[in-house]
Amino acid sequence: xxxxxxxxxxxxxxxxxxxxxxxxxxxxxxxxxxxxxxxxxxxxxxxxxxxxxxxxxxxxxxxxxxxxxxxxxxxxxxxxxxxxxxxxxxxxxxxxxxxxxxxxxxxxxxxxxxxxxxxxxxxxxxxxxxxxxxxxxxxxxxxxxxxxxxxxxxxxxxxxxxxxxxxxxxxxxxxxxxxxxxxxxxxxxxxxxxxxxxxxxxxxxxxxxxxxxxxxxxxxxxxxxxxxxxxxxxxxxxxxxxxxxxxxxxxxxxxxxxxxxxxxxxxxxxxxxxxxxxxxxxxxxxxxxxxxxxxxxxxxxxxxxxxxxxxxxxxxxxxxxxxxxxxxxxxxxxxxxxxxxxxxxxxxxxxxxxxxxxxxxxxxxxxxxxxxxxxxxxxxxxxxxxxxxxxxxxxxxxx
Amino acid sequence: xxxxxxxxxxxxxxxxxxxxxxxxxxxxxxxxxxxxxxxxxxxxxxxxxxxxxxxxxxxxxxxxxxxxxxxxxxxxxxxxxxxxxxxxxxxxxxxxxxxxxxxxxxxxxxxxxxxxxxxxxxxxxxxxxxxxxxxxxxxxxxxxxxxxxxxxxxxxxxxxxxxxxxxxxxxxxxxxxxxxxxxxxxxxxxxxxxxxxxxxxxxxxxxxxxxxxxxxxxxxxxxxxxxxxxxxxxxxxxxxxxxxxxxxxxxxxxxxxxxxxxxxxxxxxxxxxxxxxxxxxxxxxxxxxxxxxxxxxxxxxxxxxxxxxxxxxxxxxxxxxxxxxxxxxxxxxxxxxxxxxxxxxxxxxxxxxxxxxxxxxxxxxxxxxxxxxxxxxxxxxxxxxxxxxxxxxxxxxxx
Numbered sequence: 001x002x003x004x005x006x007x008x009x010x011x012x013x014x015x016x017x018x019x020x021x022x023x024x025x026x027x028x029x030x031x032x033x034x035x036x037x038x039x040x041x042x043x044x045x046x047x048x049x050x051x052x053x054x055x056x057x058x059x060x061x062x063x064x065x066x067x068x069x070x071x072x073x074x075x076x077x078x079x080x081x082x083x084x085x086x087x088x089x090x091x092x093x094x095x096x097x098x099x100x101x102x103x104x105x106x107x108x109x110x111x112x113x114x115x116x117x118x119x120x121x122x123x124x125x126x127x128x129x130x131x132x133x134x135x136x137x138x139x140x141x142x143x144x145x146x147x148x149x150x151x152x153x154x155x156x157x158x159x160x161x162x163x164x165x166x167x168x169x170x171x172x173x174x175x176x177x178x179x180x181x182x183x184x185x186x187x188x189x190x191x192x193x194x195x196x197x198x199x200x201x202x203x204x205x206x207x208x209x210x211x212x213x214x215x216x217x218x219x220x221x222x223x224x225x226x227x228x229x230x231x232x233x234x235x236x237x238x239x240x241x242x243x244x245x246x247x248x249x250x251x252x253x254x255x256x257x258x259x260x261x262x263x264x265x266x267x268x269x270x271x272x273x274x275x276x277x278x279x280x281x282x283x284x285x286x287x288x289x290x291x292x293x294x295x296x297x298x299x300x301x302x303x304x305x306x307x308x309x310x311x312x313x314x315x316x317x318x319x320x321x322x323x324x325x326x327x328x329x330x331x332x333x334x335x336x337x338x339x340x341x342x343x344x345x346x347x348x349x350x351x352x353x354x355x356x357x358x359x360x361x362x363x364x365x366x367x368x369x370x371x372x373x374x375x376x377x378x379x380x381x382x383x384x385x386x387x388x389x390x391x392x393x394x395x396x397x398x399x
Numbered sequence: 400x401x402x403x404x405x406x407x408x409x410x411x412x413x414x415x416x417x418x419x420x421x422x423x424x425x426x427x428x429x430x431x432x433x434x435x436x437x438x439x440x441x442x443x444x445x446x447x448x449x450x451x452x453x454x455x456x457x458x459x460x461x462x463x464x465x466x467x468x469x470x471x472x473x474x475x476x477x478x479x480x481x482x483x484x485x486x487x488x489x490x491x492x493x494x495x496x497x498x499x500x501x502x503x504x505x506x507x508x509x510x511x512x513x514x515x516x517x518x519x520x521x522x523x524x525x526x527x528x529x530x531x532x533x534x535x536x537x538x539x540x541x542x543x544x545x546x547x548x549x550x551x552x553x554x555x556x557x558x559x560x561x562x563x564x565x566x567x568x569x570x571x572x573x574x575x576x577x578x579x580x581x582x583x584x585x586x587x588x589x590x591x592x593x594x595x596x597x598x599x600x601x602x603x604x605x606x607x608x609x610x611x612x613x614x615x616x617x618x619x620x621x622x623x624x625x626x627x628x629x630x631x632x633x634x635x636x637x638x639x640x641x642x643x644x645x646x647x648x649x650x651x652x653x654x655x656x657x658x659x660x661x662x663x664x665x666x667x668x669x670x671x672x673x674x675x676x677x678x679x680x681x682x683x684x685x686x687x688x689x690x691x692x693x694x695x696x697x698x699x700x701x702x703x704x705x706x707x708x709x710x711x712x713x714x715x716x717x718x719x720x721x722x723x724x725x726x727x728x729x730x731x732x733x734x735x736x737x738x739x740x741x742x743x744x745x746x747x748x749x750x751x752x753x754x755x756x757x758x759x760x761x762x763x764x765x766x767x768x769x770x771x772x773x774x775x776x777x778x779x780x781x782x783x784x785x786x787x788x789x790x791x792x793x794x795x796x797x798x
Contacts, residue, residue, distance in 0.1 A: 038549075040549070043466060056738070063790045064653075069471075069477065070471040070472075070477065072468075072471055072472035072473075072542050073469075073471035073472040074471075076541065076542070076545055077545050078468065078469065078542050078543065078545045078546040079500045079545070079546030079547075079787060081498075081499065081782060082500070082653055082783055082784065082788045083546070083549075083656055083787075084500070085656070085788075086548070086653065086655060086656025086657065086660070086787065087654040087656065090653065091609050091650070091653055091654060091655060091660075092461055092653060092654075092668075093653050094650075094651045094652060094653070095499070095651075095653045096497050096498070096499050096506045096509075097497070097498040097499065097508070098495050098496070098497060098498065099480075099495070099496040099497075099498055100480065100481070100494070100500075101477055101481070107495045110495075111495070111510070111776050114513065114514075114517065114519065115513075116520075118513065118516075118517035120513065120517075140772050142475065142479065143446070143475070143477050146475055146476050146477045146478070147477040147478025147481070147482070148478075149482070149485070150437075150439070150482075187712055195709055251493075252493045252494075252495075253491050253492070253494050254463075254484040254489065254490055254491060254493070254494045255490060255491075256483065256485060256490060257481055257484070257485025257695070258485065261485070261490075269490065269491075271404065273491050277526040299474055304736075309620075309663050326765035334494065348578075369585065384478065384481055385478060385481065387482075388478060388482075388485065389480070389481045389494055390480035392418055399720075
C-alpha cells in the first residue's frame with residue numbers, strides 16, 4: 001500500500017476480540033432507481049439471499065437488526081424489524097431497527113456485530129434497505145436536509161452545499177484540478193460496469209462529468225450519488241469457518257453536527273475517530289488494508305475519507321486517483337463495486353452493501369473482470385450526513 | 400405478592416451479569432398533549448435533567464441511544480441521535496437511534512444497557528421522545544397502523560381493533576364485566592393525580608369510562624392511551640453507587656406479527672418470552688417483584704401482560720384490579736405514575752419513562768401521596784404494536 005501510516009491506538013477502542021464474529025452469509029438485491037417491490041419485500045429478498053448463502057438453519061437466527069432511515073416518511077411503513085422477523089418465521093428473536101441517517105446500514109451491522117461479539121447472540125441477521133423512489137424529490141430532499149443543524153438548515157445549508165464547499169476548498173488547498181475530481185466518478189462508474197447489482201452500468205469519462213448539470217459549485221450531477229431503491233443483508237455468526245471472513249473490528253463515532261463547529265472544512269472528524277478506533281481494536285493500521293469501500297456520496301468525500309483513514313497522505317488522495325492507484329488493479333482499490341456513485345445509495349442499505357462487496361472480494365466470489373485480485377483485509381466506512389457520524393468496519397479472511 | 404409463580408429459566412437468556420449496570424441518573428419532561436418545544440428540544444431537556452441527576456461529568460458520556468418512532472414522518476426531522484450528541488457537546492461518542500414502534504424507548508434503553516453490560520461503554524445515555532402533536536390525526540393513525548401485517552392492514556386491522564377483540568374475549572372467557580375493565584383506567588388516572596409529569600391529572604370514575612365515546616367495542620375512549628408529546632432519559636453507568644438502583648436484566652423478544660398467526664387472542668407471546676428471559680437472567684421470578692410499569696396502551700393490555708409476566712394468574716388479573724391489589728397501596732402496584740393511559744404515551748419516550756418511574760419509586764424520590772412505599776424490585780414492560788415485540792426490564796435497589 002502507498003498509504004501514510006498513522007499510529008493506531010490513540011483513542012478509545014473496544015477491547016480486542018478473542019473470538020471475532022464471522023461473516024456466515026451475505027446477499028443483496030440489485031440496486032435500482034425504481035424497484036418494483038415494496039421496501040419490506042426488498043428487505044426480505046436480501047435477507048433470504050444472505051440466509052441461503054449462510055447455509056445455516058434460518059430458524060437459528062436469534063437477533064434481527066434492520067438499517068433504514070425513513071420508512072415512515074418515504075414509504076408510509078412502520079415496524080420494519082418486527083415485520084421482517086415475523087415474515088422470516090423468527091418469532092422470539094430479538095429485533096430492532098437502527099437508524100443513523102445515511103449510515104443506518106452500518107449502524108445496524110454494528111448492532112448485530114455487538115450482539116454476537118458480546119455473546120448475547122449466536123447468529124445475527126443485519127438487513128438494511130431503503131425505497132427512496134416512493135417519496136417525491138421534495139419530500140426526500142427535505143427529510144435528508146433536516147439532519148443538519150436547525151439554524152444552519154434555516155439558512156439554506158444542505159448536504160450538496162457542504163459537498164461543494166469541501167470540494168472547492170480541497171481543489172484550492174491541495175492543487176488538484178476539477179478534472180482530477182471527476183476521475184473519482186469515472187473510476188467508480190468503471191467499477192460498476194461488471195457489477196450486476198449496480199444501479200448504473202454505464203461508462204462515463206471526465207468530460208461527461210464536467211458537462212453534467214451543476215449541483216453545488218464545483219460539484220456537478222455526476223459527482224453526486226443518485227437516489228436508489230435496494231437492500232443488502234449479512235448473517236453474522238459466533239463460530240468462524242475455516243478460511244471464512246471474520247469481523248476484526250466495527251467502531252463508530254460522532255463528529256461535529258453544525259458546520260460552525262468545524263475547525264477545518266476538509267476534516268471529517270467522525271471518520272478519523274471511527275477509523276482510529278477500528279485500527280486499534282484490530283491491531284493493524286491502514287498499511288495492512290488491501291481494499292476499501294468508502295462513502296462517496298459526493299466525489300470529494302472519497303478523498304477526504306481516505307485521508308482521514310490513513311489510506312492516503314493528507315492532501316494526497318487526489319494523486320492516488322489520478323495515478324490509478326484506487327482503481328481495481330491499483331495498490332489500494334477503492335469502491336470496486338461502484339461505490340455510492342454508481343452502485344447506488346439506498347440510504348439504509350449502503351453500509352451493509354459495502355460489507356457484502358468486501359466479503360465477495362475477500363472470498364474471491366466475483367468474476368475476474370471485477371475482482372481486485374487476492375486480498376486479505378478490507379475496510380468499509382459509512383458516513384451519516386456530512387460527517388455527523390461514521391462507522392468503520394474491518395474484515396479479514398481468516399487464514 | 401399474590402402472583403402465581405412461574406418457573407424461570409425455561410428460555411434462552413443472556414448470561415447473568417457479574418457487574419450489573421447501574422442507573423446513574425434519570426429525568427423527563429412533563430408529558431402533554433401539545434408541547435411548546437420542538438422534538439429535539441424535548442430530548443435535550445430530558446437528557447439534561449438525567450445528566451444533572453447523575454452528578455457525573457456529562458463529557459464522560461461515551462454512547463447515546465435515542466428512542467423515537469417516527470420523527471421523519473411526524474416532525475419533518477431526521478438525524479436525532481447525532482443532533483443530540485452534537486448539541487450536548489459529546490463529539491466522538493457513539494450514537495444511534497433505535498426504533499421499535501411503541502417500544503422504541505425500551506429498545507433504546509436496552510441498547511444502552513447492552514453497551515454498558517458488554518464493557519463497550521462506561522457511561523451511556525438513553526433518551527426517548529416523541530412529538531405526536533405535530534402530525535395530524537390521520538397521518539399519525541396511518542403511520543401507527545402500518546406496523547400491522549400488510550394484508551391485515553388492507554382489511555382494516557388497526558391496533559384499537561385488536562384491543563377491542565382482546566377485551567371482548569377476555570371479558571367473556573374470564574367472567575369479568577365491563578365495569579371491571581374500566582377500573583384499570585380509573586386506577587391509572589388516580590395514580591397520575593399527584594404526578595406532576597402526567598398528561599392527565601383528572602380523577603375519573605367507572606361511569607366516566609362507560610360514558611366515553613366508543614372506539615372499538617367494547618373499548619371506549621377512556622380505555623385507550625392518548626397521543627402525547629414528551630421525552631424521558633436515563634444515564635447508565637458501569638459503576639454502581641452504594642444503595643443505588645441497578646439494572647438486573649433487560650431482555651426482549653418478538654412475537655407474532657400477523658393476527659392470523661396467533662393461537663389464542665389473549666396471549667401476548669412476546670411479553671411472556673421477554674419476561675421469562677428477564678427473570679432467568681435476574682435469577683428471581685415474579686413473586687419477588689414489588690411494583691410494575693405495564694404497557695397499558697389499552698386497558699385490557701394491563702391484564703394480559705400481568706398474566707403473561709406471572710404477576711397475576713391466567714384469567715385472574717381482573718380480580719387483582721377489582722380488589723385494589725394493583726393500586727398504589729396494593730400488594731402489586733401497577734403503573735403508579737399513571738401508565739400510558741394517564742401519564743401519556745409519547746411513543747419513543749414511554750419505555751424510558753417507565754424506567755424513570757421505577758427508579759423514582761425504588762429510590763423513594765416521590766412524594767408520599769404517590770409513593771408505593773418501600774420497594775426493592777421493579778419491572779417494566781414496553782410493547783411494540785399489539786405484541787409484535789416486547790422489552791422487559793428488571794431494576795433492583797442495590798442493598
